[in-house]
Every structure is written in C-alpha cells, then in structure tokens.
Amino acid sequence: xxxxxxxxxxxxxxxxxxxxxxxxxxxxxxxxxxxxxxxxxxxxxxxxxxxxxxxxxxxxxxxxxxxxxxxxxxxxxxxxxxxxxxxxxxxxxxxxxxxxxxxxxxxxxxxxxxxxxxxxxxxxxxxxxxxxxxxxxxxxxxxxxxxxxxxxxxxxxxxxxxxxxxxxxxxxxxxxxxxxxxxxxxxxxxxxxxxxxxxxxxxxxxxxxxxxxxxxxxxxxxxxxxxxxxxxxxxxxxxxxxxxxxxxxxxxxxxxxxxxxxxxxxxxxxxxxxxxxxxxxxxxxxxxxxxxxxxxxxxxxxxxxxxxxxxxxxxxxxxxxxxxxxxxxxxxxxxxxxxxxxxxxxxxxxxxxxxxxxxxxxxxxxxxxxxxxxxxxxxxxxxxxxxxxxxxxxxxxxxxxxxxxxxxxxxxxxxxxxxxxxxxxxxxxxxxxxxxxxxxxxxxxxx
Numbered sequence: 001x002x003x004x005x006x007x008x009x010x011x012x013x014x015x016x017x018x019x020x021x022x023x024x025x026x027x028x029x030x031x032x033x034x035x036x037x038x039x040x041x042x043x044x045x046x047x048x049x050x051x052x053x054x055x056x057x058x059x060x061x062x063x064x065x066x067x068x069x070x071x072x073x074x075x076x077x078x079x080x081x082x083x084x085x086x087x088x089x090x091x092x093x094x095x096x097x098x099x100x101x102x103x104x105x106x107x108x109x110x111x112x113x114x115x116x117x118x119x120x121x122x123x124x125x126x127x128x129x130x131x132x133x134x135x136x137x138x139x140x141x142x143x144x145x146x147x148x149x150x151x152x153x154x155x156x157x158x159x160x161x162x163x164x165x166x167x168x169x170x171x172x173x174x175x176x177x178x179x180x181x182x183x184x185x186x187x188x189x190x191x192x193x194x195x196x197x198x199x200x201x202x203x204x205x206x207x208x209x210x211x212x213x214x215x216x217x218x219x220x221x222x223x224x225x226x227x228x229x230x231x232x233x234x235x236x237x238x239x240x241x242x243x244x245x246x247x248x249x250x251x252x253x254x255x256x257x258x259x260x261x262x263x264x265x266x267x268x269x270x271x272x273x274x275x276x277x278x279x280x281x282x283x284x285x286x287x288x289x290x291x292x293x294x295x296x297x298x299x300x301x302x303x304x305x306x307x308x309x310x311x312x313x314x315x316x317x318x319x320x321x322x323x324x325x326x327x328x329x330x331x332x333x334x335x336x337x338x339x340x341x342x343x344x345x346x347x348x349x350x351x352x353x354x355x356x357x358x359x360x361x362x363x364x365x366x367x368x369x370x371x372x373x374x375x376x377x378x379x380x381x382x383x384x385x386x387x388x389x390x391x392x393x394x395x396x397x398x399x400x401x402x403x404x405x406x407x408x409x410x411x412x413x414x415x416x417x418x419x420x421x422x423x424x425x426x427x428x429x430x431x432x433x434x435x436x437x438x439x440x441x442x443x444x445x446x447x
Contacts (some may be wrong), residue, residue: 004219006250006257007328008175014343015173016109022344023110023173042169043315043376043419044083048409049392051086052385054313058087058164059094060439061178061311065430068162068309071100074155076107076288077170081117081324087166088121088141088369100181104146114148121146126127152291163295165312165428167288171357172316172349176328177257178218180250181277186212213273217251217258220340244340248328265359267323276313278325280350288432289357290364292428308367308430311438317422318352320373327351354426361428369434370429371441377420379440385412 002424031218041158062071075084084106092098104121115133118128122137129136129146133156135148149155220392227243251258261281262268271277292312298305307399318324330339330346339348354373361370372379393401427438437443 003240004221004249004251006255007218007220008176008177008257010220010246010343011175011328013350014346014348015175017344020345023113042079042082043423044086044168045409046078046410047389047404048086049376049381049385049388049408050406050411051083052090052388053380054083054166054315055087055090056166056254057313057383057438057440058311059091059097061095061164062100062162063342064309064438065162065309067096067100069100070158070161071097072103072105072161072163073101074105074107074152074163074165074348076152076165076167077173078106078108078113078117079169080113081106081120083166083168084117085120085141090138092141098142101142101163102146103144104142104221106146106148107150107152107155108225109150110147117148118146152288157303159303161297161310163310163312165292165295165310167292167312167314167316168435169316171282171285171288171314171352172318173347174282174288174350176280176282176324177261178248178280178325178328178420179215179258179262179278180214181213181272181275182219182250183275184214186214210411213275215258215262215272216253217255218248219251219255220246223247223340231394241337244338245343248340255280259360265356267359271323279322280327280353282350282353282356285353285357286360289360289428292366293361293365296430297365299365307334307368308365312428314352314357314426314428315376315379315423316352316354318354318424320375320424321355321416323356324351324353351423354424357426360385365429368428368432371438373424373426374441375421376423376425377412377414377418379425380408380412380420382440382442 013021016024018024058073062068073084078084084104088104091101106114106117108117115128118126118137120136121139121141123140126137126140131147133147133149133154137146138144139146147155193324210270223243223245227247262272263278264281264283264286268279268281271279294303295340296310296312297308318327327350328339329349330337330341331349332342332346337346339346360368361368384406389404393404396404410419427439427441429438
C-alpha cells in the first residue's frame with residue numbers, strides 16, 4: 001500500500017481481505033482469534049450463562065409477540081458459534097418455540113470460522129453443502145437447517161417470517177471513516193478582491209477551498225523511513241514494539257467521503273461549526289441497522305410487511321449517547337497494540353455509535369421502535385444472571401462454582417473499564433407505540 005487511503009479501506013483490508021485478512025486468512029496453526037490462546041475473549045466464552053440469557057431473551061420476546069410461527073434465527077458475526085450453541089441449547093427447553101424455528105442463518109465471511117461453527121453446531125462429521133446462496137448443514141440441537149451467508153443480503157427475506165437477529169461484538173469490527181473539522185484560511189486572491197461576486201467565490205471553491213470551517217478526512221499513509229515512536233507520539237506502554245508500518249494523518253484536501261458522510265445525520269452536522277471537532281462514521285453500521293429494521297418492521301417502498309414481527313438484539317461496546325472519536329484500537333494476545341502495526345495479525349475494533357444505529361433503524365422502517373441502549377450489567381441483572389449462575393453452581397464442584405461466580409461477576413462489573421459498564425445492549429422491536437418494554441429494558445414477559 002502506498003496511500004493515502006481512507007481509514008475504512010485500511011480496516012477492511014486488514015480484517016477481511018481474501019489474502020491475509022485477520023478474520024479471513026490469518027489463522028495460524030494451533031490458534032484462533034478467540035479465547036485464551038487467541039487475541040481476545042468474548043462474553044459467551046467467559047460464561048455459558050451469557051448465551052443462555054440471550055436465548056431466554058428471545059424466548060420472552062417470542063411469547064410477548066403472541067408466539068408467532070415461521071421463526072428464523074439470524075446471527076451476524078458468529079465467532080466460533082459459542083453464543084448460538086448456548087442459545088439453541090436453551091431454546092430446546094421450550095418445545096413450542098423450538099418447533100416453530102424453521103431455519104438458522106449465520107452471516108460469516110471467514111471460511112475457517114464457518115467450519116468451526118459447523119463443527120460446534122452440527123458436529124465434526126456433518127457435511128457443509130454448497131448452495132446457490134452459500135452453505136448448508138443441519139443443527140444437532142434442533143434438527144433444522146443452518147445456512148451460512150457471507151453478508152446479510154444472502155439471508156432470504158420474507159414478510160411471513162419472524163426473524164430473531166443477534167449481533168454480539170459485530171458492529172465494533174465494521175470499518176469506519178474518521179473526520180475532523182479544520183479552519184481553512186480564505187484564499188488571499190478572493191479575500192483581497194472585494195469586487196469578486198459571491199457566486200464566483202463559490203464556483204472557485206469547486207477547485208480550491210474558499211475557507212472557513214470544513215470537514216477533512218483522516219487517512220492512512222505509510223510511515224516514512226527513520227520515523228521514531230517519539231515522532232508518532234506513541235504511548236510509553238506501546239513503545240517496546242517496533243515502529244508501526246502505517247500512521248493516520250489529516251487529508252490536506254476535500255475527499256469524496258468528507259463531502260457527504262458528515263452530512264448523513266443532524267448529529268454530525270451540528271458539530272461542523274466547532275473547530276477541531278472529530279467524529280467517526282460507520283456507513284456499514286447504518287446499512288445493517290436498516291436491514292434489521294426492514295426485516296422486522298417492513299419497508300413500505302420495497303418490502304412491505306403486513307404485521308411487523310421479530311426482534312434484533314445488539315450487544316457491543318461504545319458510549320450510550322455520544323458520537324465515538326479516536327476509538328480505533330489494536331488487540332493482540334490480550335494486549336493493546338498499535339492498530340497500524342502487523343496488518344492482518346492484529347484485531348482492529350472501534351466504539352459503536354449506538355445512537356447512530358437507532359437513528360438508521362428508525363429512519364428505515366415505520367414498523368419498528370428502538371429500546372436502549374442500556375449498560376450490559378443492567379441488562380444481564382434484569383435477565384436474572386445471578387440467579388441462573390447460582391443454580392448452575394449448585395450442580396457442580398466447589399472449585400467449578402468459584403469459576404462460575406467469578407465469570408458472571410466479570411460480565412456485570414461496573415468498575416472503570418468493566419464489561420458491565422463498557423458494553424451496552426440495544427433492541428429493535430415491532431412498533432407498538434411504546435406500550436410494551438422488552439425484558440432487560442424495563443419490561444416483563446407478557447404472554
């Protein structure tokens with residue numbers, strides 16, 4: 001790469017490139033991205049109780065919606081399949097719901113992870129058949145087909161189906177564009193010539209900036225030879241590693257993205273008059289949020305749905321109600337590293353703009369409403385995590401009981417950087433004028 005390129009392009013190449021992508025081509029022999037041997041550990045890997053409670057949440061939502069038929073489970077970014085495995089094991093205990101689940105869809109771009117998911121959910125000896133839309137096998141838990149697609153567009157959409165969608169630590173891996181407001185001096189030839197009409201000055205701006213506060217895009221470029229950590233302002237905690245191969249700099253001129261992405265939302269526009277204001281924009285997050293909303297609430301123009309049904313539960317990390325900024329991070333072997341070092345071998349992630357997701361979903365369909373975000377601790381406590389963990393602990397050894405206790409408390413830790421505080425939950429439901437709040441968001445089950 002010679003650069004400069006948008007940050008989103010850099011992230012996409014690092015994470016999902018056909019050759020050398022972190023999720024699609026960088027799995028080394030004997031390790032994967034997840035768990036103690038990998039680079040990070042997720043909530044389902046910490047405790048089975050997490051996935052069980054997510055399963056219970058969808059059971060409660062199915063009951064509250066009148067036990068609709070034609071249920072389809074959809075997970076985007078399924079990792080190794082641990083969350084879905086725990087959900088299915090839980091749902092199997094509710095025969096009436098289990099009998100109404102017609103299919104399971106896994107949205108996964110990685111060949112290696114698809115294979116891992118198939119082994120866990122279908123069995124080591126199960127076959128992964130190629131289909132016109134992706135791949136297919138049979139769930140060992142519910143004996144229903146599991147389909148794999150590379151994108152959400154590969155999952156069939158029907159007005160007669162009830163989609164239950166889960167996205168856990170998916171949105172944080174979607175590529176972002178970063179922008180900063182800069183104050184551009186008025187070109188001297190325009191400033192001095194008072195006879196130049198305003199229209200001419202505007203036309204001149206199509207070739208050169210006319211001055212004032214404008215958005216500029218942050219781009220990624222190679223680090224020049226001889227650059228030191230001091231030159232890059234690298235934190236002392238990361239200076240033991242080699243100087244990163246790439247760096248993020250401010251584009252000296254307008255880019256096509258800086259012209260329209262900061263205009264996507266009134267929230268972004270409001271910051272344009274603040275010098276040095278920064279924002280991160282994730283177009284892919286808006287597309288997925290819109291897709292979830294269409295499938296649940298319908299779209300009057302393209303995919304009408306006579307009766308909205310289904311639900312989407314999004315669990316990820318990010319601020320409750322502000323726009324993320326400077327949130328790009330790199331993780332390798334459970335440690336923070338430069339996101340611009342060792343491309344393809346380092347996990348890249350960003351804070352999720354939950355308000356942006358809610359805005360995109362509400363704009364996409366009049367048949368949905370959004371609840372949350374709420375912090376993960378509040379959500380899991382409302383779902384009964386302590387009660388479930390205690391029941392589980394009673395059935396095992398004292399040593400194992402201590403591990404269960406430690407694990408569930410980690411999930412609801414509200415301390416600085418604690419998972420219970422940093423992670424959030426947001427739900428997209430069929431529109432009902434706010435008459436019913438879902439479980440975990442202030443509501444109870446209403447069968």
